[in-house]
Amino acid sequence: MSLLSRFSSYSAKPALAGEWGVVTYAELTELIAKARRELVQLKLDRPTVFGLVGEHGPASTAWLLALAEAGHFVAPLSGNAAEHPAKLALINAQWIIVADALEWKLLPRVDEPSAHPLFQQLRDQGFPGLILFSSGTSGAPKAMVQNFGKLLASYESRHESDLAMLALLGFDHIGGLNTLLNTLAAGSLLAVPASRSPADVAATIARHHVAILPASPTFLNLLLAAGVAGDLASLRVITYGTEPMPESLLVRLKAAFPRVRFIQTFGTSETGITRTVSPEAGSTFLRFEDPDLEWKVIDDELWLRSRTQIAGYLNASNERFTADGWFRTGDKVEQGPNGTIRILGRMGEMINVGGEKLMPAEVESVVLGVPGVADCRVHGEAHPLTGQTVAVDVVSFTTDQEALRSAIRTACREHLARHKIPTRVTFVPSVSGERMKKVR
Amino acid sequence: MLTREQALALVLRRLAALGKELGKPALEQADGQTRLFGETAALDSIGLVTLIADLEEDIRVATGKTVTLADEKAMSRLTSPFRRVDLLAEYIVEITSK
Numbered sequence: 395m396s397l398l399s400r401f402s403s404y405s406a407k408p409a410l411a412g413e414w415g416v417v418t419y420a421e422l423t424e425l426i427a428k429a430r431r432e433l434v435q436l437k438l439d440r441p442t443v444f445g446l447v448g449e450h451g452p453a454s455t456a457w458l459l460a461l462a463e464a465g466h467f468v469a470p471l472s473g474n475a476a477e478h479p480a481k482l483a484l485i486n487a488q489w490i491i492v493a494d495a496l497e498w499k500l501l502p503r504v505d506e507p508s509a510h511p512l513f514q515q516l517r518d519q520g521f522p523g524l525i526l527f528s529s530g531t532s533g534a535p536k537a538m539v540q541n542f543g544k545l546l547a548s549y550e551s552r553h554e555s556d557l558a559m560l561a562l563l564g565f566d567h568i569g570g571l572n573t574l575l576n577t578l579a580a581g582s583l584l585a586v587p588a589s590r591s592p593a594d595v596a597a598t599i600a601r602h603h604v605a606i607l608p609a610s611p612t613f614l615n616l617l618l619a620a621g622v623a624g625d626l627a628s629l630r631v632i633t634y635g636t637e638p639m640p641e642s643l644l645v646r647l648k649a650a651f652p653r654v655r656f657i658q659t660f661g662t663s664e665t666g667i668t669r670t671v672s673p674e675a676g677s678t679f680l681r682f683e684d685p686d687l688e689w690k691v692i693d694d695e696l697w698l699r700s701r702t703q704i705a706g707y708l709n710a711s712n713e714r715f716t717a718d719g720w721f722r723t724g725d726k727v728e729q730g731p732n733g734t735i736r737i738l739g740r741m742g743e744m745i746n747v748g749g750e751k752l753m754p755a756e757v758e759s760v761v762l763g764v765p766g767v768a769d770c771r772v773h774g775e776a777h778p779l780t781g782q783t784v785a786v787d788v789v790s791f792t793t794d795q796e797a798l799r800s801a802i803r804t805a806c807r808e809h810l811a812r813h814k815i816p817t818r819v820t821f822v823p824s825v826s827g828e829r830m831k832k833v834r
Numbered sequence: 835m836l837t838r839e840q841a842l843a844l845v846l847r848r849l850a851a852l853g854k855e856l857g858k859p860a861l862e863q864a865d866g867q868t869r870l871f872g873e874t875a876a877l878d879s880i881g882l883v884t885l886i887a888d889l890e891e892d893i894r895v896a897t898g899k900t901v902t903l904a905d906e907k908a909m910s911r912l913t914s915p916f917r918r919v920d921l922l923a924e925y926i927v928e929i930t931s932k
Contacts, residue, residue, distance in 0.1 A: 803884070812880055817884040
């Protein structure tokens with residue numbers, strides 16, 4: 395049963411909660427109908443590219459679904475508005491919808507319609523398109539186009555649920571969209587915090603009795619540091635992904651949330667979010683359990699092929715896809731027993747110290763466990779003696795940095811091979827973004 | 835800039851701290867003639883890289899200058915500044931006086 399046709403049976407249940415209050419499925423259905431009417435008035439004679447500017451909310455959700463239903467192409471754009479003009483130009487957007495809570499503005503954008511073969515292909519097949527952006531290695535955004543119809547169809551087998559979820563990842567992020575579509579398919583509530591600060595997130599969880607929190611290890615580490623775990627009694631499940639989970643952090647999380655189940659998710663913007671199971675509670679290994687996904691490991695790199703993968707990039711070569719449709723993820727993995735794998739980090743992140751190799755995540759896991767360390771990032775640094783050397787940037791709780799530096803090295807010496815011990819320990823006010831640089 | 839005595843004191847203090855960390859008490863008794871790297875030396879390559887990184891931080895704190903002790907120039911010298919404690923101290927004086 396399609397997503398929209400499910401809404402009538404969910405009618406009085408709450409769908410989206412945020413600073414606009416609570417919107418039910420019936421009210422969301424009305425908003426979609428209103429968007430549909432405005433769309434008809436535009437008298438578009440062919441599938442058209444729309445930029446949908448906004449964060450998670452009723453108006454942005456209504457337009458996302460109305461545009462998909464009508465077979466158009468939609469690019470959700472959230473976050474820093476300074477980046478939007480370049481992205482809108484890249485996709486030759488013809489219309490911009492600026493959505494805010496329950497309101498929207500519809501603005502024409504003067505541009506030639508795109509003649510890109512990817513759009514043409516979807517038009518010919520009669521499918522709507524979803525356009526997401528990922529940061530390329532050079533920092534310039536890459537526009538990925540996928541068959542939105544197929545993606546939406548993949549949620550149709552979802553069972554009804556009353557477990558409210560929190561929207562932490564953005565409306566323009568495959569992980570954020572996955573959370574939204576999962577919630578809507580299940581007829582449950584998506585709670586949107588005012589900001590992604592631990593305090594706002596904790597308050598939103600408490601107010602709406604959120605049961606499922608999808609988050610990144612970096613955010614969960616912040617949440618622990620903020621000391622708000624006590625307010626989160628309604629949580630039943632924490633799913634984590636987008637970067638490797640340090641084992642030491644998982645141990646601390648399980649101690650802070652003894653009643654919560656931790657489930658690892660895995661996804662890439664290119665292949666979608668994938669269902670996985672952990673072989674046992676607290677394991678950082680995972681096993682793919684997704685009929686729509688095939689996987690294999692080639693030279694320690696994870697390769698995926700999925701039914702919901704993107705059709706291609708608008709402005710980049712498809713070199714990471716093989717001719718027979720496999721996507722080289724760039725993630726370095728270790729294979730465990732019974733078809734399990736563990737994500738070690740990015741292939742390019744490997745550090746080579748005098749010919750002996752390591753991944754930043756294994757060192758970060760140890761450093762994070764040292765009392766006084768709030769957060770850290772490990773990277774390789776060129777060194778004339780050993781080729782590369784291990785350097786760590788540390789955010790500390792303590793003022794005695796000299797003692798902490800020594801404690802970090804002592805802990806690493808106890809748990810890690812000689813070449814993995816950080817030679818340079820630098821204290822910094824903050825470490826940048828996610829542990830893995832790639833935006834998923 | 836640093837005097838030779840100050841630089842020597844920095845190196846010896848760092849070496850002693852490293853000796854404590856590594857469980858090598860001999861490093862706490864080091865002097866100018868102590869060999870740092872090479873055969874029969876006190877440190878392995880990782881130990882030496884660690885010492886250098888810590889010294890660069892010490893120099894930054896002491897003089898406000900950000901210096902790189904180990905670079906291709908240092909490595910290609912006829913007499914390696916990393917062979918002995920006194921040679922390293924002299925190299926630090928040279929680098930910080932630039």
